[in-house]
Amino acid sequence: MPETRLFKQHDVRETLSLDGEWEFYFPSEGTTIAATDYLQGDKTLLEMPGVWETNDKYINYRGQAVAKRVLTLARSGAVRLVFKGVSHTATVFLDGKQVGFHHNAYTPFAIDLPWLEEGEHELLLHISNEHGEISALHVPNDYYNYGGISRPTELQFLNTQAYVRWVHFTPVFSAGRWSAKLQALVVNLGAESKELRLDLALAGETSSVQFEAKPGETNLDAEIGFQADEVEAWSCESPKLYFLNAALLDGEEIIDDWIDRVGFRSVRVEGESILLNEQSVFLNGFNRHEDHPNYGCALPLEQMIEDLDIIQDLGCNSVRTSHYPNDERFLDLCDERGILVWEENHARGLYKNSGTAPPGIHPMEHPKFREQCRLVNEEMVNEHFNRPSIVIWGILNECDSVSDYGRSCYKEQFEQIRSLDASRPTTFASCLNDDNCQDLQDIASWNRYFGWYGMDDPAIQFDKFLANCGEKFAGMPFILSEFGAGALPGYRDPVRRGKWSEDFQVDLLDKSMEVYLNHPRVAGAFIWQFCDVRVDVKWAMGRPRTMNNKGVVDEYRRPKLAYETVKRQFGELARSREKLLST
Numbered sequence: 215m216p217e218t219r220l221f222k223q224h225d226v227r228e229t230l231s232l233d234g235e236w237e238f239y240f241p242s243e244g245t246t247i248a249a250t251d252y253l254q255g256d257k258t259l260l261e262m263p264g265v266w267e268t269n270d271k272y273i274n275y276r277g278q279a280v281a282k283r284v285l286t287l288a289r290s291g292a293v294r295l296v297f298k299g300v301s302h303t304a305t306v307f308l309d310g311k312q313v314g315f316h317h318n319a320y321t322p323f324a325i326d327l328p329w330l331e332e333g334e335h336e337l338l339l340h341i342s343n344e345h346g347e348i349s350a351l352h353v354p355n356d357y358y359n360y361g362g363i364s365r366p367t368e369l370q371f372l373n374t375q376a377y378v379r380w381v382h383f384t385p386v387f388s389a390g391r392w393s394a395k396l397q398a399l400v401v402n403l404g405a406e407s408k409e410l411r412l413d414l415a416l417a418g419e420t421s422s423v424q425f426e427a428k429p430g431e432t433n434l435d436a437e438i439g440f441q442a443d444e445v446e447a448w449s450c451e452s453p454k455l456y457f458l459n460a461a462l463l464d465g466e467e468i469i470d471d472w473i474d475r476v477g478f479r480s481v482r483v484e485g486e487s488i489l490l491n492e493q494s495v496f497l498n499g500f501n502r503h504e505d506h507p508n509y510g511c512a513l514p515l516e517q518m519i520e521d522l523d524i525i526q527d528l529g530c531n532s533v534r535t536s537h538y539p540n541d542e543r544f545l546d547l548c549d550e551r552g553i554l555v556w557e558e559n560h561a562r563g564l565y566k567n568s569g570t571a572p573p574g575i576h577p578m579e580h581p582k583f584r585e586q587c588r589l590v591n592e593e594m595v596n597e598h599f600n601r602p603s604i605v606i607w608g609i610l611n612e613c614d615s616v617s618d619y620g621r622s623c624y625k626e627q628f629e630q631i632r633s634l635d636a637s638r639p640t641t642f643a644s645c646l647n648d649d650n651c652q653d654l655q656d657i658a659s660w661n662r663y664f665g666w667y668g669m670d671d672p673a674i675q676f677d678k679f680l681a682n683c684g685e686k687f688a689g690m691p692f693i694l695s696e697f698g699a700g701a702l703p704g705y706r707d708p709v710r711r712g713k714w715s716e717d718f719q720v721d722l723l724d725k726s727m728e729v730y731l732n733h734p735r736v737a738g739a740f741i742w743q744f745c746d747v748r749v750d751v752k753w754a755m756g757r758p759r760t761m762n763n764k765g766v767v768d769e770y771r772r773p774k775l776a777y778e779t780v781k782r783q784f785g786e787l788a789r790s791r792e793k794l795l796s797t
């Protein structure tokens with residue numbers, strides 16, 4: 215089984231997994247470490263993908279480390295170093311020379327090396343999970359910023375210096391037939407132009423493009439049309455997937471290839487509805503962090519499978535990747551299972567005095583904020599472009615959507631996202647009543663904790679909220695993007711003295727779901743949250759166990775009392791919608 219995806223992305227291009235044991239070198243307490251003299255650090259062997267927090271000695275370590283691996287090349291040639299995720303800032307050195315840099319744990323990056331001699335090479339990653347001027351997005355937050363090579367890593371051997379970077383697929387349905395809009399990116403690492411051909415194959419149809427590959431990047435457009443009965447739509451009920459094959463030829467020789475899996479589905483908003491394949495759909499599910507005590511944020515595939523088994527057992531058709539782009543294997547599973555995904559960029563609660571920055575400091579005014587958001591957005595959309603499961607692009611969860619400056623950031627990012635992909639609706643989850651950005655998005659989404667932050671009754675408060683704020687998002691779909699209650703695992707309080715018991719969570723979720731799953735103005739509802747997760751120690755006072763305890767299962771995925779309530783409520787929703795569809 216390939217490590218980076220659930221299927222082989224290359225038959226011709228040779229790939230070598232770099233997962234497994236890495237040497238880590240940590241500086242002594244309170245100091246830093248440089249890649250150039252890493253040997254002065256304390257050496258520890260760690261299994262990657264992984265995070266150093268799973269080693270008790272480093273369970274609370276916030277700082278730098280150097281990870282080392284020796285590469286052995288059986289032949290000289292061009293290679294690509296592909297990192298699916300390093301948490302959270304990586305500077306890459308090969309044989310003592312810096313060859314790359316990447317910031318953000320949640321998006322992949324790759325380093326192209328036009329020529330590497332056969333034999334042994336020393337690969338070093340200088341990794342930091344520090345807070346402060348290094349990052350505007352990895353800040354002390356209501357989830358934990360881990361340290362390590364948190365997602366799979368591989369070495370790719372290129373046959374020549376030209377390769378297929380990606381082929382973006384956009385399904386188009388018109389006049390009863392599907393067609394595929396294809397946008398390929400070919401990279402030539404050499405100094406000379408080459409006459410090449412790109413052969414594309416999808417669902418039994420093909421297309422070829424003869425072109426001149428100049429040094430650098432070449433963008434190619436193609437289109438493939440299908441007869442009405444040639445392809446089956448991708449849907450929740452029938453998530454039909456097709457392989458998209460790209461072969462790069464020099465004359466008649468295939469010099470590189472690139473394979474992806476795609477689905478034919480359309481998604482758009484119409485009035486207050488969200489339409490999937492022209493059918494109105496209600497998104498019901500969970501907000502899910504990538505977090506587990508045994509793995510940190512570096513969840514193995516089997517944990518992703520268990521999480522989705524639980525999510526589907528509870529009757530969900532949707533997941534929100536709160537609050538960052540997710541592992542590609544998780545998205546592959548959602549593609550296979552017909553689970554609708556709201557994927558969002560990396561940001562949470564970046565507004566003044568929200569606790570994500572020193573008091574009085576505006577976290578979105580961090581000098582690196584706009585550039586780091588721009589890169590995350592670009593990497594998220596470009597790398598996850600073809601996932602049929604992703605039906606919504608989200609940005610900036612509960613950030614400053616009030617001030618003129620905040621609005622300029624939202625506007626800039628929605629424009630960027632749409633310029634990269636105009637085929638999916640956009641949204642952001644707001645929590646500020648004087649929100650000033652509702653007109654910038656396609657879908658309105660609000661986090662509302664009636665009954666938790668305060669003792670309000672959701673039934674009364676939600677209608678009051680719509681009366682007060684509904685004008686801001688009139689005419690567009692509305693999603694309840696977060697609602698929920700904290701429950702300490704094992705704390706039972708049948709007499710309902712107050713909050714934090716599992717009984718209180720049962721009552722509030724039951725009452726809230728009764729309102730939100732049946733309200734005519736609501737097109738989607740996501741419980742906060744799937745499982746309990748570790749939070750930064752600075753959040754400990756409001757987070758017993760230094761955890762966010764609003765999971766319906768605990769951090770080990772052990773069901774709380776509310777599990778059965780959620781399953782009943784989502785079950786009733788599914789039955790009522792089936793009835794609706796059958797009439």
Ligand code: ADA
Pocket residue numbers: 356536537562611612645661696742762764
């Ligand atoms: C916010 C935020 C979540 C989480 C939640 C909570 O809505 O978007 O990340 O912090 O509140 O648990 O209060």
